[in-house]
Each structure stands twice: as C-alpha cells, then as structure tokens.
Amino acid sequence: MLYSEFILKAKDLTIEQHDNGLWYLNPEWQDVLCRNLTSNLDELTDNFLSGWYDVEDILRLEVEKRNTMSDNKKYVIDWIFEVLATVVEPAITSEETDLIKAATEFIKANHKTGE
Numbered sequence: 306m307l308y309s310e311f312i313l314k315a316k317d318l319t320i321e322q323h324d325n326g327l328w329y330l331n332p333e334w335q336d337v338l339c340r341n342l343t344s345n346l347d348e349l350t351d352n353f354l355s356g357w358y359d360v361e362d363i364l365r366l367e368v369e370k371r372n373t374m375s376d377n378k379k380y381v382i383d384w385i386f387e388v389l390a391t392v393v394e395p396a397i398t399s400e401e402t403d404l405i406k407a408a409t410e411f412i413k414a415n416h417k418t419g420e
Contacts, residue, residue, distance in 0.1 A: 306343060308351045314342055315360065316367050328371040330364050 318341055319334035331337060335357060346354050354360060 306349055308349050308353060311342060311349050312363060315364065318342070319364055320368055320371070322371075326375060328368045328375070330361075330368050334361070334364060 315334075315338055318337050319331045320328055321331055322328050338360070343349070346352060346356065346360070
C-alpha cells in the first residue's frame with residue numbers, strides 16, 4: 306500500500322465529527338487502523354513514517370486543521386465589529402453631539418441671563 310493511500314484511509318477511519326461540529330480523533334485509532342489497514346508500517350511503500358507516533362501526529366494535526374477550518378468565531382467577531390462600527394458608534398457620536406449642543410446652549414442661556 307502506498308503511504309498516501311494509507312494516510313487518506315487512516316484519516317477517514319479514525320477522525321470523526323461530534324454532534325456539536327467539532328472533530329476528534331477516535332481514542333482507539335491505532336486499533337481501528339490495525340484491524341482495517343495494516344499493523345506493519347514497514348509494508349508501506351514510499352514510507353516516511355518512523356513509527357506510530359508519526360501517524361498519531363499526522364492525525365492530530367488533521368483534527369486541528371478541520372476544527373480550525375470549521376470554526377466560525379472569526380466570522381461572528383467580524384460581524385459584531387461591523388455592527389459596532391456602523392450602527393452603535395454613529396449612534397453614540399450623534400448622542401454625544403446632541404449633548405454637547407444642549408450644554409453649549411445652556412451655558413449661553415445662563416451667560417446671557419447673568420449679565
């Protein structure tokens with residue numbers, strides 16, 4: 306079996322998605338691979354793996370990649386920033402402007418009546 310075939314099948318067999326959308330590595334990943342693929346990594350052609358720890362690293366990095374790709378936090382944060390910048394901030398600026406105008410008019414009115 307080619308190394309690339311082995312890795313693709315290993316990812317398909319051992320990486321699962323939870324109901325909440327997060328990806329995880331099946332805790333029994335090594336058993337699943339040994340039962341379904343091969344238990345001898347030396348049988349792989351074009352093999353660059355020095356052992357099962359390399360396979361585990363590859364699978365864990367794939368899980369991390371998938372979770373990063375499916376993470377919507379950045380989109381939500383960008384949306385919140387846009388709402389604040391386009392709706393809330395102008396409204397606050399308008400209120401501040403109105404407050405300053407009212408304070409200025411109040412000071413002018415008090416100044417004229419004080420003379």
